[in-house]
Amino acid sequence: MLAxxxxxxxxxxxxLVRLLSELHSDAGMIPLTTxxxxxxxxxxxxxxxxxxxxxxxxx
Numbered sequence: 001m002l003a004x005x006x007x008x009x010x011x012x013x014x015x016l017v018r019l020l021s022e023l024h025s026d027a028g029m030i031p032l033t034t035x036x037x038x039x040x041x042x043x044x045x046x047x048x049x050x051x052x053x054x055x056x057x058x059x
Contacts, residue, residue, distance in 0.1 A: 034048055
């Protein structure tokens, strides 16, 4: 069983066919921890800021 985000492009592109439409998989939680006031490289900081903004918008 695979998580939907991993196979969605192949489902949409008709490379895969869903056999059990009522059965779904959840990859689980992805924890994101940071250090308060820590220094992070630029790309890491951009990712952290993006993820935090997205999480706040989800509520």
